[in-house]
Amino acid sequence: MDGEELLKRYAAGERDFPEANLEGVSLAGVNLSQANLRRANLSQSCLKGAILKGVNLREANLSGANLQGSDLCEANLIVSNLSQANLAKANLSNANLRSSRLIGVNLSKANLTEAILSEAILQNANLSQAKLISTSLNRAKLSHALLDGAILEGASLNNSIVIEANLIGANLSHTLLNGANLTKANLNQADLSGAIASGCTMRNTILTDVNLRGARMSWTILHGANLTKANLYRANLCWSNLTEAILIEAILIDANLNQANLREAKLTKAIMPNGSQHQ
Secondary structure, eight states: OOHHHHHHHHHTTOOBOTTOBOTTOBOTTOBOTTOBOTTOBOTTOBOTTOBOTTOBOTTOBOTTOBOTTOBOTTOBOTTOBOTTOBOTTOBOTTOBOTTOBOTTOBOTTOBOTTOBOTTOBOTTOBOTTOBOTTOBOTTOBOTTOBOTTOBOTTOBOTTOBOTTOBOTTOBOTTOBOTTOBOTTOBOTTOBOTTOBOTTOBOTTOBOTTOBOTTOBOTTOBOTTOBOTTOBOTTOBOTTOBOTTOBOTTOBOTTOBOTTOBOTTOBOTTOBOTTSOBOO
């Protein structure tokens, strides 16, 4: 089936096109809302600006496809392959991408509000300035991903792998990060206020000038983390490991450090829980 035949059949009212082979077709700007393209091959295709609301692309191959600016609101992309695809500025709000493969995908400035990305593979993905409000990323693999300036407010990243990811200036306020691994990630100037990150691993993570006001981080591994000038006002760090952490000029007023391990931590000019300044 070629693109022309697909559009002709769609215009005639047909919606079922399972396992269609549309590799490399040009369908820029078309409207295929509610179409069933389950297991279809759309690799290297051009769907730039296409309207694909509620489309069924479960298990479809969209690797290398151009979907820039397309509307995939409420689309079913479960177990789909979107590796190396271009989804910059695409609308994926309320879309289901559970267990999808998104290695090296471009999702910069995309809208993924309330989308489901649980167990998705997003290694080396570009999510710079993407909107991920209340998005589910539980157990997602985000190692080396670009998330600088991304809005993840209220998102769930429990047990996710975010090793060496770029989260500079990201909004992670009120996120769930329980059991997440953010080893060597860069969260410089990120907002983690009100985040719940119990049992999180932040070994050698860059948390300079980060906002952790009211964050719940008990049993968190912060060994060697850089928290210079971090705001930890009323943060809960009980039973956390801050061995060799850098807390220079950090604000720890009313923070809970009960049973926290601060061995060899650098606290120069830090404001301690009782309001005094550490020498």
